[in-house]
Amino acid sequence: MEMDAKTISNLLGTIEWGASTSIRLFWLKIPQGSRDALAEALRKDEGAEVIVPIVLREPLFLSANAVMSDFSRLLESHKKSFEDLKVVRDQKITIILLLKENFNLSQISSPVVLPRWFPIMGGVEAYLHISDLLWCAETELLNCPGAQIDLMSAALYDLECSIVERLRQISVVKSGKVRALLDTINPGGGGTEAMLVSFETFLKSVNDPKGYRPNSTSKSCLMSLLFSQVLKSSPDQLSSLSAKFQEAVADNSVELLRPTLFGIMLRPSNKTIVAAKNWHSLLLAAFQVYQLMNASAHAGEYPKYPVSLISSNARDLLEFLVAANKYVAFLFAADEDDMVTG
Structure with missing residues (x-):
């Protein structure tokens, strides 16, 4: 997810202030680009909230036992940034630390005594909670850029095209295996050729x-x-469907695809060969994309979730879909190699 000053300000705006809280501290990982330039842009932001960005280069907040002393060092090191603030009565301050890497401690809480020169609550003890901005900030489920639904849709389309093409190829030499699959997913749907033509016409x-x-x-x-089959299948039933898929596309692969996290949670109890496991992962990932598409189209019906969770889920799915497309393409390449060496 791209981070600029406007995006960060908007994310901060989604986080409610705690009761009787006047100062809060977040951290944000910025792995690429200039943290100094981003900090300068945040300083110029004229939003309602007072934001103090700090590019953290010191080894601070590595231990929960040293939060108070580390926070005091942080304030002293950036004293001028706080003294230059134009803070009005009862205004609140958000400090955001820009890091190259994640904190070892994801959430830190401790009472701290603010220095007397601090713009608000000088000399007063405050309770400081240091949090990951991307975990605390929430956004509408999936109708945000970080969800990357458009990329998932394109990857799913490419995967479907490759699978249909593979079924077409195998139907010429092993029509019975393809027929067994089609009868399972679309009983009474007509002949093999008619269904394959229907799939191809739809994709075009x-x-x-x-x-x-x-x-x-x-x-x-x-x-x-x-999707219709997945919706009404138990994990073991889905495993049986995966085995039929593996046979229908003549997949004898021995290299295991890493499933999505969702796929691990719904793994079957029965033992299957590697290729069938891969098709189980493929079916669940495709179904996951389908459900996310629906949620994106009706985002107002769903609660909000942390930005980092949505982004991580999107990355997990997209990485799997990329690997899955390569996996199906390899089936064609393997057949070509067999023809050359056969």
């Missing part, structure tokens, strides 16, 4: 893969049929 009708959003009711979309 998609004008913009980034706006691709299948549902669970269409009979002409392979992913829609899969």
